Amino acid sequence: MFDLTGKVAIVTGGNGGIGLGMARGLAAAGARIVVAARDARKSEAAVRELGADAVSIAVDVTDEASVTGLIAETLKRCGRIDVVVNNAGINIRKAPHELSLAEWRQVIDTNLTSAYLCSHAAYPHLKARGGKIINIGSMMSIFGAAYAPAYAASKGGIVQFTKACAASWARDHIQVNAILPGWIDTDLTRRGREQVPGLNDNVLRRTPAGRWGTIDDLRGIAVFLASAASDFVTGTAIPVDGGYSISG
Numbered sequence: 001m002f003d004l005t006g007k008v009a010i011v012t013g014g015n016g017g018i019g020l021g022m023a024r025g026l027a028a029a030g031a032r033i034v035v036a037a038r039d040a041r042k043s044e045a046a047v048r049e050l051g052a053d054a055v056s057i058a059v060d061v062t063d064e065a066s067v068t069g070l071i072a073e074t075l076k077r078c079g080r081i082d083v084v085v086n087n088a089g090i091n092i093r094k095a096p097h098e099l100s101l102a103e104w105r106q107v108i109d110t111n112l113t114s115a116y117l118c119s120h121a122a123y124p125h126l127k128a129r130g131g132k133i134i135n136i137g138s139m140m141s142i143f144g145a146a147y148a149p150a151y152a153a154s155k156g157g158i159v160q161f162t163k164a165c166a167a168s169w170a171r172d173h174i175q176v177n178a179i180l181p182g183w184i185d186t187d188l189t190r191r192g193r194e195q196v197p198g199l200n201d202n203v204l205r206r207t208p209a210g211r212w213g214t215i216d217d218l219r220g221i222a223v224f225l226a227s228a229a230s231d232f233v234t235g236t237a238i239p240v241d242g243g244y245s246i247s248g
């Protein structure tokens with residue numbers, strides 16, 4: 001039920017952080033991974049770790065032509081697409097009145113428009129055999145934060161975009177779901193801990209599990225949502241957060 005042998009999974013931002021954690025899970029379940037990100041050195045290191053048949057394809061997920069190229073190159077090198085994980089993301093931590101329009105657009109384009117571009121371009125190929133799309137939301141899909149206006153808007157949008165695609169593509173046998181990671185120790189949140197006073201203590205106090213998540217905490221949910229185990233699960237947003245979202 002969880003076997004992904006023969007499946008091809010594109011993971012945007014798969015060269016580090018949460019993307020690499022999910023890629024590890026998918027690879028261990030048998031999938032061939034396409035690491036799709038900008039930094040070639042990081043991507044090559046990820047490919048070496050993920051196994052002999054993993055490939056790295058450079059992409060800027062904010063750029064339509066680059067995304068179209070990613071899909072074409074995946075088909076050329078791997079022959080099919082079964083799973084798309086829309087994971088690439090950034091944050092620019094500023095109050096709404098301090099965020100410029102260019103910064104707003106950069107975050108929305110990277111975190112939200114990218115999911116549209118990748119899903120839109122992959123759709124005909126997923127439809128061919130049925131497939132899976134996994135979008136990465138956040139606790140900011142649920143909560144607000146004074147320092148994350150564009151990020152929260154993008155992550156709220158990801159959940160609603162997930163529902164729209166799930167409804168539209170259910171009869172094509174494409175399941176579309178979102179994961180809402182809690183506080184996971186990555187480059188992104190390491191920068192957050194430096195920039196936001198008290199963040200580390202707040203996370204530890206409020207997370208019932210009493211710790212930051214690791215990237216390997218995302219392996220299981222990725223396998224579940226990429227595999228036949230979730231064939232009747234679509235349009236959901238599943239927190240993987242050590243209980244953060246249910247804690248007062």
Ligand code: NDP
Nearest residue numbers: 013017018037038039060061088089138181183184186188
């Ligand atoms: P990292 O900074 O470790 O990873 C971000 C990834 O996105 C990198 O692989 C980066 O690769 C890629 N990326 C960024 N911009 C682009 C772009 N324009 N085109 C292609 N790839 C891009 O962060 P995380 O692992 O923490 O974050 C991954 C996802 O998880 C994000 O969507 C984030 O919002 C979300 N998330 C993270 C949480 C956490 O606690 N860490 C909590 C909730 C959600 P490269 O630079 O090589 O392009």
